[in-house]
Amino acid sequence: MYINLDLEATEPIYTQLKNQIIAGIARKEILPGEGLPSVRSLAADIGINLHTVNKAYQQLKQEGFILIHRQKGVVVHPDGVPKADSDHIKQLKHILHPLIAESVCRDISEKEFIQLCKGLYREFQEEEGGEE
Amino acid sequence: MYINLDLEATEPIYTQLKNQIIAGIARKEILPGEGLPSVRSLAADIGINLHTVNKAYQQLKQEGFILIHRQKGVVVHPDGVPKADSDHIKQLKHILHPLIAESVCRDISEKEFIQLCKGLYREFQEEEGGEE
Numbered sequence: 001m002y003i004n005l006d007l008e009a010t011e012p013i014y015t016q017l018k019n020q021i022i023a024g025i026a027r028k029e030i031l032p033g034e035g036l037p038s039v040r041s042l043a044a045d046i047g048i049n050l051h052t053v054n055k056a057y058q059q060l061k062q063e064g065f066i067l068i069h070r071q072k073g074v075v076v077h078p079d080g081v082p083k084a085d086s087d088h089i090k091q092l093k094h095i096l097h098p099l100i101a102e103s104v105c106r107d108i109s110e111k112e113f114i115q116l117c118k119g120l121y122r123e124f125q126e127e128e129g130g131e132e
Numbered sequence: 133m134y135i136n137l138d139l140e141a142t143e144p145i146y147t148q149l150k151n152q153i154i155a156g157i158a159r160k161e162i163l164p165g166e167g168l169p170s171v172r173s174l175a176a177d178i179g180i181n182l183h184t185v186n187k188a189y190q191q192l193k194q195e196g197f198i199l200i201h202r203q204k205g206v207v208v209h210p211d212g213v214p215k216a217d218s219d220h221i222k223q224l225k226h227i228l229h230p231l232i233a234e235s236v237c238r239d240i241s242e243k244e245f246i247q248l249c250k251g252l253y254r255e256f257q258e259e260e261g262g263e264e
Binding site: 026065081096101104106121 | 151154155157160197204213214215216220221225226227228229230231232233234235236237238239240242245246249250251252253256258
């Protein structure tokens with residue numbers, strides 16, 4: 001998986017790193033049980049602080065994407081990422097609500113918004129299809 | 133417009149306040165040119181810090197939702213909120229991308245995700261219809 005960080009962006013580096021790993025899992029570039037680089041080696045490879053990598057990994061662990069073994073190191077959760085439960089759906093709605101409120105204010109129609117989402121879903125489906 | 137803040141939530145109060153004002157504009161509960169309470173009176177009314185209200189108002193101003201006049205006070209932008217341009221759409225995609233990546237990982241289908249978005253859009257349309 002290729003990690004591409006924008007060190008000039010306002011978005012924190014650990015968030016960028018976390019999101020790219022999640023995208024890699026969504027695209028099945030990294031599969032359940034597969035290893036990720038250690039904190040130390042990933043930090044050295046991309047030239048960022050150990051703590052930044054650690055923060056991304058800790059959040060990914062908390063959210064069920066990865067396991068951090070003392071011996072086996074960092075692996076994508078072998079049982080797969082936990083499926084969305086009703087709490088997760090509630091949280092997702094809570095995040096989408098202000099995005100859609102702002103979109104309504106800025107005259108982005110429901111149709112346009114849905115097209116954007118469909119386009120993004122397609123990105124993950126295409127990658128999946130391509131690899132199988 | 134009714135402001136309902138959750139002081140126990142992890143989401144910053146200024147973000148909650150900002151999002152609720154945007155939602156109020158989206159629902160046309162507050163119209164272009166209409167006044168909002170001053171920083172001082174809103175802070176007193178909801179019992180939060182002046183700086184919290186000020187931070188929310190400053191961000192709303194920067195993003196084109198409101199104007200802050202020395203004399204007229206705080207008003208919803210009389211020309212309406214600026215329409216989404218290509219930069220805004222790019223930014224929206226950037227926010228939706230990790231949400232959709234995570235949804236793919238957590239087995240939320242495209243159809244389910246689209247249904248969620250449609251449900252949220254409906255909230256704003258119903259309110260609009262109800263007031264006219």
